[in-house]
Amino acid sequence: MNAYLYIIPSDCWDTIKANLNMDIQDGISKSVSDAPPSHYIFKIQLFSLLTKHSVEKYESREFDAVGYKWKLVLHPNGNKSRNVKEHISLYLALAGTSSLRPGWEIHATFRLCLLDQNRDHYLMVEDATGTGKRFHGMKLEWGFDKFISLKDFNGESNGYLVDDTCVFGAEVFVCKEKNITQGECLSMMKDSIINKHVWKIENFSKLDAERYESKPFNAGNQKWKIQFYPKGKGSGQGNYLSLYLALADPTTLPPGLKIFAEMTLRLLDQLQAKHYTGKANLWFSAANPDHGWQRFVSLAYFTNPSTGHLVRDICIVEAEVTILGVANALS
Template sequence: MADTPKEEGIVKTVSDAPPSHYVVKIQSVSLLRNNIDQYISDAFDVGGYKWKLVIHPNGNKNKKVNDHISLYLKLADTSNLHPGWEVHAVIRLFLYDQKKDNYYVVQDAEEKTRRFRAMKEEWGYDRFIVLTEFNNVSNGYVVDDVCVFGVEVSVRKEIKFPGRDCLTLIQDPVEDKLSWEIKDLNFRKDCYESNALQYWKIQIYPKGYEGGKGTHVSVYLALAEAKPSTQIYAEFIVRMIDQSNSNHISSSKPEKCWFNATNAAFGWPKFISIEEFRKPEYGYLVNGSCRVEAEIKVLGMAEPDAMISNNSAHDCKEIILT
């Protein structure tokens, strides 16, 4: 076998032992080369993970390779892995010499581990073997238009990083206005909820809630959908509208708060006394109808982000100004 170009950190050897984990036998190699740029094998299990072998019979064009076969191992199913996961594995890729009954093997020197992760699910060799060497009939890599590739995987460890946030701070927040009219409000029902607007909904407790129960109408601003590990930082104000135009005002003070799955609502148990709310001259309750408005500015959001570099500190937050 002629020498292939040397690549730093890569060892190319010959082995009598076949690959212990997976083999792909390709019939009609000529048709593969002429019709398919990339072949991805079925999934196979090693070390508790599913893998696939990826073959570029004419070289990986995305890497500008056209004179070698490119061969890679891909982690096939990452849906059940912890956010921020890494799987460290040693890989050996094989090509069967059918004449000599041995295997051409490419692997990293000193059994270097490769880090499979969300940003890099595939590892291997852009220049696994020179195409002229592979196609040379004097060698035994292709016999009767058939060739055989294989792989061994040694999983060394899985790293599960703690959850991390990507915090986005909004430089020029847009104000949303949520306007809600409750018709046929009665004091038998404990709670009314508005329809959702963007991330938000309003809750009204006509008989009061928490510290205002029995004496006050309680009003809350709440997340329409409280997603786990997602936080929204908002500035907001809530008003109860005087429908009689007598210029009575019942309004909260401007507030700023982080909303999340465990703190999904912020409000005022004693927003307005039930006595005042029911007085006709104030116009808050007219023919069983009341109106509430909220003005909301989202100032920032923090969401899980497994894409942050795994070299960063475990409690790292990426700050993005928009």
């Protein structure tokens, strides 16, 4: 389907409404047009069965208009969530938003339509102000709670419902579009789950690489790994063992995603269960994918047989990860 961009100057709107002989009540304009809606037609056969089968809401398939995807949302007996009774509720919803850039915002005017099958013309319903509605990530749907009363809709002389068949439609006109100031949404987690991973490291005395990593493990919706520096890192190099928690593949994170996690890293005492523990609440992201301690424990203490951390040249590292919150780019 071809899509066209209509731009209507605000100072022309009153003239247009007058020429269309609009009826304006309660902020809603109603007019009549012989031309069918230019962007979408939605025909329903056996409309009465929607009520019989308790269909409270129906969403049409997506359609293209002025470069975006939309759909119609119909409540055949009124939008119950808004306490609408004895009316049909009809809305225009923006769809396919995952392809839009973060911070998108679209201002659009639109007309929702209903065919009078007796006279072969359309009832056009729109906002009386003509200023348009602002579609964005937190408001994807606009329309009319009381699009038409069920009394008028069912009235035989009106021609809206003939042989239990009706036809709705939509026209969309984009006034302007822009990218708003970018932001983020922080979602804190309630009743977070503790995720535990145990890593057994053998032949410690023979480890000669700077860093070793555990197998990836799951915590929240991400994969993590433990990083183990047997000869230390940074300020701990040579005299300390360094231990870190890291995102397994930070390059796959969506832009702007940050993860607030409680992490606990332990060297297990294999003799007396007096484990050596580090704990912190920290933010992880693609820019900061790992956190830990360069001086987690001194090598002198770690290798002392009486501490139980190194037994038969084996040490055991344990990680506990609890996701406390997630921050995403506001879309």
